[in-house]
Amino acid sequence: MHNKGLEKSISSALEKNSVTEIDFNSVKGFDWDKAYLITPYTDQETINKQLGVKFNDPTNYQMQS
Numbered sequence: 001m002h003n004k005g006l007e008k009s010i011s012s013a014l015e016k017n018s019v020t021e022i023d024f025n026s027v028k029g030f031d032w033d034k035a036y037l038i039t040p041y042t043d044q045e046t047i048n049k050q051l052g053v054k055f056n057d058p059t060n061y062q063m064q065s
Contacts, residue, residue, distance in 0.1 A: 003030070005029055005030070006027065006029070006030050009027045009028055009029060009030070010022065010027060013026065013027060036050055036051065038050065044057075
């Protein structure tokens with residue numbers, strides 16, 4: 001599920017004062033169970049293994065590269 005509200009909250013937090021770090025405890029409107037850090041250029045198979053499910057990237061980034 002693509003949570004657009006969460007995406008907007010994170011983007012807004014990063015845009016403030018050109019920060020490069022974010023305190024995820026400060027992201028509003030979302031109760032965190034866990035978070036995954038997936039670095040740029042991570043292949044689809046690795047993402048699927050880390051998440052334990054087949055992830056369908058709503059941005060279609062894999063298709064763009």
